[in-house]
């Protein structure tokens with residue numbers, strides 16, 4: 001369902017071209033739980049951005065659920081992201097002036113009428129255990145709670161794919177575990193494809209497959225027995 005064919009990606013900075021991904025081919029089946037590992041700066045976020053249609057590529061093809069991301073225009077990409085993809089970031093990326101509920105309602109604003117939006121957002125927040133924090137501003141929430149709001153925002157559109165860029169990177173390991181448990185629960189219960197960037201080998205090994213990024217190349221290896 002996610003397919004990269006001979007993808008190359010480079011950035012130009014200060015007149016110099018640096019190739020981040022070199023002729024990368026990769027297939028991720030629907031419903032898989034996949035981790036992405038690799039040293040800092042190896043291109044993990046870039047790879048996730050490419051899959052999420054957030055970053056153009058220099059050559060190759062990117063297919064998500066049968067759609068040619070590499071040829072699609074911004075409008076079509078926005079629609080694809082809204083319908084199919086939920087994104088979670090290391091820095092939560094919540095709007096600080098909006099409550100938990102309003103943050104989670106945001107992705108739905110262009111889709112439905114308001115009573116429906118509020119109900120869906122409440123449901124998503126309940127799912128991540130935050131039914132009692134609906135009207136809190138992010139600044140009144142702990143880091144773990146803020147990340148759960150961000151996860152609810154990713155879930156609220158009922159995506160087929162969740163892309164998580166080091167979602168535990170700013171959390172202590174105990175709190176991080178609650179986020180991972182939620183991701184695993186969503187994967188197990190809803191059959192959502194999860195792609196998780198992590199520096200934590202223990203978390204990486206809980207996935208069904210792992211993509212290791214190094215020197216512009218990727219290696220996909222299955223974990224024979226999921227540890228959990």
Ligand code: ADP
Nearest residue numbers: 011012013020039040041042043044045046047
């Ligand atoms: P990782 O997620 O593995 O830490 P990234 O994908 O964020 O790596 O970055 C890979 C490399 O590409 C880094 O050297 C980074 O500085 C560079 N890079 C990322 N985004 C850009 C950009 N928009 N412009 C220029 N260089 C970038």
Ligand code: ADP
Nearest residue numbers: 011013041045046049055089090091165166169
């Ligand atoms: P993360 O915490 O996800 O690794 P970063 O702080 O590395 O995020 O990057 C934040 C944003 O800046 C990303 O969208 C990334 O693509 C971009 N970026 C990273 N490195 C560079 C760079 N060297 N030049 C320009 N943009 C960059």
